[in-house]
Amino acid sequence: MNHPEDLLAAFVDGTATLQERAAVEAHVTFCSACRREIELARSARAALQGLPDLEPPPLDLGSLAAGRPAASAATATSAAVPTGRIAEPPGEPTEPSGVGPGRHAPAREPARAGHRRTPARWQVRVVQGALAAAAVAVAVGVFANLGGNSKLAPTTGSPASGGVRGAIQAPAAAPTRPTHAWTG
Amino acid sequence: MSTGGRPGGREPTDAELVARFKNGDRSAFDALVSRHQRRVYNLAYRMLGRVEDARDAAQEALLSCYRHLGSFRGDSAFGTWLHRITVNACYDSLRRRPPDPSPLSEVVEPAPARDHADQAVAAVDVQRALLAVPPEFRGALVLHDIQGLPYEDVAEALDVPLGTVKSRLHHGRLALARALVGEPPPAPPASKAATPEGGTQDRR
Numbered sequence: 001m002n003h004p005e006d007l008l009a010a011f012v013d014g015t016a017t018l019q020e021r022a023a024v025e026a027h028v029t030f031c032s033a034c035r036r037e038i039e040l041a042r043s044a045r046a047a048l049q050g051l052p053d054l055e056p057p058p059l060d061l062g063s064l065a066a067g068r069p070a071a072s073a074a075t076a077t078s079a080a081v082p083t084g085r086i087a088e089p090p091g092e093p094t095e096p097s098g099v100g101p102g103r104h105a106p107a108r109e110p111a112r113a114g115h116r117r118t119p120a121r122w123q124v125r126v127v128q129g130a131l132a133a134a135a136v137a138v139a140v141g142v143f144a145n146l147g148g149n150s151k152l153a154p155t156t157g158s159p160a161s162g163g164v165r166g167a168i169q170a171p172a173a174a175p176t177r178p179t180h181a182w183t184g
Numbered sequence: 185m186s187t188g189g190r191p192g193g194r195e196p197t198d199a200e201l202v203a204r205f206k207n208g209d210r211s212a213f214d215a216l217v218s219r220h221q222r223r224v225y226n227l228a229y230r231m232l233g234r235v236e237d238a239r240d241a242a243q244e245a246l247l248s249c250y251r252h253l254g255s256f257r258g259d260s261a262f263g264t265w266l267h268r269i270t271v272n273a274c275y276d277s278l279r280r281r282p283p284d285p286s287p288l289s290e291v292v293e294p295a296p297a298r299d300h301a302d303q304a305v306a307a308v309d310v311q312r313a314l315l316a317v318p319p320e321f322r323g324a325l326v327l328h329d330i331q332g333l334p335y336e337d338v339a340e341a342l343d344v345p346l347g348t349v350k351s352r353l354h355h356g357r358l359a360l361a362r363a364l365v366g367e368p369p370p371a372p373p374a375s376k377a378a379t380p381e382g383g384t385q386d387r388r
Contacts (some may be wrong), residue, residue, distance in 0.1 A: 009317075009350040012357070017333075040361035041354060045312045047364060048329035056225035058233065061250075156278050 003027070003034050012041045195212055198262035213253065217246055220263065223331065224270050230326040231274035233315045241277045245270040260340050267333065267341040271323050278319055313363035321356030324349055329357070 004024050010016040011024045028035045196204070196215070204212035224245055229238035248269050256265060260352060320342075327338045328349070339349045 005354065006347060006350060009353040009357075010335075012354075015380050037354075037358060039256060041357035042355035044325075044360040044364070045329050046361065048305070048314070048325055051230070051307050051310055051330055053222070054226055054229055056222055056242065059225070059239060059246065061243060061246055 003031065005034075008034065008037060012038060012045060105172060186319070199258060202256060202258065202262055203254065213250060216249075216262070220266055223263075224266065227267065227270050227326055227331060228274055228277075230314060230330055231271070231309070231322060232277055233311055237277050237281065241270065241273040245273040245278070248273065261337075264337045264340050267327060267331075267337070268343065271327070271341055274323075275319065309364065310360075313360050316363040317356050317359040321359055323351045324352035324385075325356040325360065328353055349355065 004011075004020075004027050007016055007020045007024050011021060016024065024034075024038075028038065196212075198216065198219070198273070201212040201216050201219075221242065225238060225242040228241040228245070229235065232241060233240050239374055245266070248260045249266055250378075258264070260268075314325065317325065323342055327341055328335065333341065334348050335346055335353075338353075339346045342349065342352075347358075
């Protein structure tokens with residue numbers, strides 16, 4: 001018997017085409033094995049869909065913040081994330097470990113007054129995440145206002161955007177800075 | 185996974201944040217992390233079943249994302265790409281530390297974000313059954329049935345053809361359903377259902 005096995009996932013998901021659906025329905029009228037499989041698959045799918053979304057623990061991206069200048073994407077992306085545990089993809093160069101967090105970042109970030117959290121920890125916390133999102137929203141709001149008033153649309157990647165962003169981020173920096181503690 | 189801002193909202197899209205990051209705006213990566221870390225962690229937890237392993241894998245995935253974001257070309261959505269990185273981090277974790285069958289009974293479901301007693305009790309059993317599903321199948325189940333990715337994105341995240349996704353989904357669901365009722369999988373001899381390489385063959 002030719003079981004339409006390749007159609008059963010989509011059949012269970014309800015994403016099969018009309019023809020596929022008809023083929024499966026015709027088949028299961030005489031194939032109890034496939035009928036049973038569809039039942040099982042449906043129960044499994046329902047069980048999985050009932051799983052709760054879990055709150056992540058604080059993620060320690062510690063060394064992420066170390067050893068990279070703030071304004072250089074090139075440096076940032078090629079410079080290391082030196083953590084011995086990290087398994088590099090084959091062929092990817094790994095910088096040696098040993099850039100200890102906690103010393104470099106403050107020097108780059110003079111505007112740290114009012115910091116709630118010691119920068120040495122650099123942990124991403126969910127609360128921080130929410131605040132960061134809010135901070136982004138604030139920054140974007142400032143963008144939008146400025147764009148509306150002066151027609152300086154903050155097009156990402158345009159030559160002007162760096163200057164615009166630099167000008168805009170100054171006022172936004174005070175409230176948002178603490179939310180980015182982990183980036184140093 | 186959201187690959188863009190909210191409709192009509194002012195949140196930057198993932199693509200915009202990636203572009204900002206490439207232009208030197210490090211805070212754009214913070215925003216990407218805060219937006220995606222929950223899904224990254226949940227994917228890792230469902231794949232690995234242990235909070236510590238999931239946290240480690242999530243951290244590794246985000247660090248790897250950071251390292252490679254500069255060369256991310258945007259052929260796929262950032263979210264899909266991040267899923268792929270996370271899945272690979274999970275497979276690495278499984279290779280380093282293959283689950284041994286005995287601790288499966290010790291799976292402890294962390295307190296769910298949306299607290300509901302009945303749901304949490306059942307979730308423990310489902311998670312335990314999920315860990316009995318061969319990892320290749322498990323990846324498809326977690327990405328599609330739990331995280332809701334469409335087949336195409338699952339195919340990209342797992343780097344397999346669409347047909348393989350559907351096959352793995354179906355067989356993964358069968359394996360899960362059988363594990364849920366305590367039925368041993370109809371596996372070939374010497375099967376070790378939960379080893380990383382153990383479940384590649386699509387059996388039937």
